[in-house]
Amino acid sequence: MSTKEPTEADILRPINTLTKKYFILYGAATLGLVAFLVAWAYQLQQGLIVTGLGDWGSGGGSTWGLYIGAFIWWVGVAHGGIILSAAVRLLNMDRYMPVARLAEMTTIGGLSAAGFYILVHMGRPDRMVTSVIGHYHITVNNSPLVWDVTVITAYFVLSATYLGLTLRYDVNRLRDDLPDKFEPVYKILTIGYSKKEDKVIDRMVWWLAAAVIIMAPLLLHGGVIPWLFALLPAMPGWTGAIQGPMFLSIALMSAISGIMIISYAFRRAYDWDHIITDDIFRGLLLWLGFFTLLFLWFQLQTIINGVFLGPTNKAVAIEAKIGHPVYQVAMTMIFGTLVYIFLQGIRPALFSKKRALLASCIILAGTLTEKILFVVEGFLHPTFDIYANTPGTYFPSLIEWLSLVGTTALVALLFLNLSKLVPVVELHAVEHLRGDHAHDDDATEPEVEA
Amino acid sequence: MSTDDESFHPLGDEWEGELETMLDDTEYDSQLGMDMARDAMRVTKGELSEADFHEKYHEDVMEEFGEDERPTKEAYEAAQEEAKGTFSRMVDKFDGDGEETRRETMKKMGVGATAVGLGAFGTVSDGPEHSVAEGPRQETTEESDTQWGMTIDLERCDGCLSCMTACSEENDLDQGVNWMYVMAWEDDNHHGQEGSEYDVYTDFNMGSDFNMLVRPCQHCTDAPCEKVCPTTARHTRDKDGLVLTDYDVCIGCRYCQVACPYGVNYFQWDEPDTAYEDIDGLEDPDNPDQITHAEYDHGERWVDSRAPRGTMSKCTMCPSMQDGKQGEGKVGTTACESACPPNAIQFGNVKDEKSDPSQHREHPVKSRAIVHLTNGTESSKSAPSADDIDSALSEGDDLLTAIDNIEGLTVDILAVMKSIEMISEGLEPGDDENNSILRNEQEILSAVEAFQQYVDLNTEEAYTELGLGDGSEQQARFRLEQYTGDPSSFQLLEDIGTNPNITYLGQQPGPEAHQVDGPTAYEDVDLLDERQEDLDEGTVGRIDGVSL
Secondary structure, eight states, X not given: OOSSOOOHHHHXXXXXXXXXXXXXXXXXXXXXXXXXXXXXXXXXXXXXXXXXXXXXXXXXXXXXXXXXXXXXXXXXXXXXXXXXXXXXXXXXXXXXXXXXXXXXXXXXXXXXXXXXXXXXXXXXXXXXXXXXXXXXXXXXXXXXXXXXXXXHHXXXXXXXXXXXXXXXXXXXXXXXXXXXXXXXXXXXXXXXXXXTHHHHHHHHHXXXXXXXXXXXXXXXXXXXXXXXXXXXXXXXXXXXXTHHHHHHHHHHHHHHHHHHHHHHHHHHHHTOTTTSOHHHHHHHHHHHXXXXXXXXXXXXXXXXXXXXXXXXXXXXXHHHHHHOHHHHHHHHHHHHHHHHHHXXXXXXXXXXXXXXXXXXXXXHHHHHHHHXXXXXXXXXXXXXXXXXXXXXXXXXXXXXXXXXXXXHHHHHHHHHHHHHHSOSSOHHHHHHHTTOOOSOOOSSSOOOOO | OOSSSSOOSTTOHHHHHHHHHHHHTSSSOHHHHHHHHHHHHHHHHTSSOHHHHXXXXXXXXXXXXXXXXXXXXXXXXXXXXXXXXHHHHHHHHHTTTSOSOHHXXXXXXXXXXXXXXXXXHHHTOOSTTOOOOOSSSOOOOOOOSOOEEEEEETTTOOOOOHHHHHHXXXXXXXXXXXXXXXXXXXXXXXXXXXXXXXXXXXXXXXXXXXXXXXXXXXXXTTOHHHHHOSSSOEEEOTTTOOEEEXXXXXXXXXXXXHHOSSOOOEEOOSXXXXXXXXXXXXXXXXXXXXXXXXXXXXXXXXXXXXXXXXXEEOOOOOHHHHTTTTOGGGTTOOHHHHXXXXXXXXXXXXXXXXXXXXXXXXXXXXXXXXXXXXXXXTOSOOOOOXXXXXXXXXXXXOHHHHHHHSTTOOHHHHHHHHHHHHHOOXXXXXXXXOOHHHHHHHHHHHHHHHHHHHSOOSSHHHHHHHTOTTOOHHHHHHHHHHHHOXXXXXXXXXXXXXXXXXXXXXXXXXXXXXXXXXXXXXXXXXXXXXXXXHHGGGOTTOOTTOOO
């Protein structure tokens, strides 16, 4: 750990500086988002025919593709983020406190991107309110897609509340050093604040964290999202109980990788070596290794269940999966990263932040590839695969590829904007790093030496 | 849903109270109704056996209603095999005579026992599209007497694709939107042309060497597409069980297409080729609304003909015809059925034993013979009418002379006609819709009767001449089987639990069956098989030949 003492000034630096690099990054992200918005407008004008999608069956296409694959991937990033942040609070993993808020913001960003994908994916997005909400009382009993929308909305509210509550403490303490132009925002954020609430908010946040962790297997990426696919009986590429754990492991892998990349960027931009320490990267990398191991183990379960005396439909689907070059590349990337993580665990000299960054990028690329392929595979090898045109063909169109740029830009913009508004590292974390027990009664989070 | 009140009903105290008031309004004993309802709930929870339930109230029911038509224990066991909910069956039993209105029936049976106990979730809802679980498998609560469906004779299909083109014209579909899809297939056990030594030639299948599969929407009773729909746009029309898409509600998420095991859905990826004003089907109506909007209990919904951009479409089974909007003559028919030259498609109310699909499904051998002998355009053989026989025969003709005297009649045909007469149960056609199989059966029966005015066919000599052995029903059946084959019946993917309303006669494709070129090429009749060819043209930045 660095010998530099973390200060309030450190975490205020993003808010009170404005660099050329920031503008370049902001410009690039805006450009990426606008480019996709234009493409989306064209899609709205022409119809979904501008995508590479089609009808499975006699039509020889794939009903869902990159949009849904990216949707579940973003939801995974988001869910992993909130689980990570909740675990830090609930299990007193104080070591990771400096990145907890980044994880929460990642959740907000991921859910925004996922919500955007729902709209982009639909044939008639204009009917979202009338058709979906208007029949909600009936469809929520049946449709996994409605469960999804419900849960995503619920977690958006939950994460935003969580973030909002913890921000009150910081904004109040640091108010004098925050820019006056955002005064109204800070006023709303800290409305009715009194120091007496700190203790209550700590408890509330603890319970919110408990709720997140308890519901993770059921309502987050271990349940509702995989059920979108796993419950359909006639698509053997999707069906099965393994999808719950599989999705959860992917969510956590993606989220840890995402948070490492974002942390890396902030540390580099604002000289936070002493706040987001090497130790945090080492720890996150080990967790990434752990979830990657789980993921590969679940993949193995799926494959063995299909290819060893599997029922015909399952065997066909799984054989096609393991024979697919894109799957092989994705798994090789992920496995290779796991090997590196283990090796650097045994021989710490192999660790470097750049390598951790690279590992994160590879994992994110691997999980995104796996997700898109997973969605498409279902249509390629259904139980009823008598059609000459099944398996069909699908390759994302330029507009679909651009959506990845657009949503990534959207999340980047969220961070760029938020970092100018509020501290992205908690004041608690700084206080903790200093060994500073300024806030007196911390009943729910007993201090533990990192 | 309350857990702390005293109510036995899952919807709680208030709901229960309402029903009790309803019961009080009837002339029957409310207390008995409520008690039965309470125990009925216990039966659903498995706390009370059906037999005990039956026994417990038998005396009271007899005293109150003078009859006890509730299912006996045996009846219940049979019901279990059908995996049908306990209570819908009880309702059916009480509904027995079919004469009383639903309301009267409910009153009579002590209402509560069924109405309170079971229908609770389903029947109170508004909206015609409602479908919520009541039993373990059968999930549609509203029971109607009508369920449109089909029996499709795959050995009769010669792959001419007339049904596909008729469907496309009737519904003004885009290229590649094949709501009706006909394919030839092969698998290890069923070869096509090359392996024709495996196939049995029957006169009935006109010697076709192809294994066919005709795939409209299956209009499943437990339709997965409907269950997953986030909007209720995909729904089952209560009055006749058609599974339809409300084009005004659909958001185009395509989850129905994802969940359908059969691949019958076609999305409208861009602006349809036929503008709304130009939708004319086969009819040329004054206003397209007449054929695009179908009737519901509460107004009309846009569910028929091609879909507008951004929504999902699939085979509708022609609701505009079923609603009588295309004339009374088309009620109980579909465009594909009417267009099928050999009558391989039998459409009708599958719940009515007199309907064509029921007759064809339940009596395939006899029905095939009837279809074959009365299907004038496609059959090499046809049965003479009673009038033809009367004008051609005279007293004292012997059998062979009589056959010779009637144009087109052969020993074979007469034997088949006689066999039909011998095994016929004499069921007469109803008036509801076109029960063509039963009606044609009647014609054959009167022809045989007319023939027998001149020549007695019930003699040993005649039996021998016609190849009917000892003239027993079994021999008649055997004679028909020789003529038409004895097909097995199946439904597609029966183990998926969709309860489809299409029944097939003929060879079931195995799990490894694959489509092969059929007798008629799609492009020869201006149909597009692989729609992706068309859709790819609209893809922005498409790279040829690259695919996941």
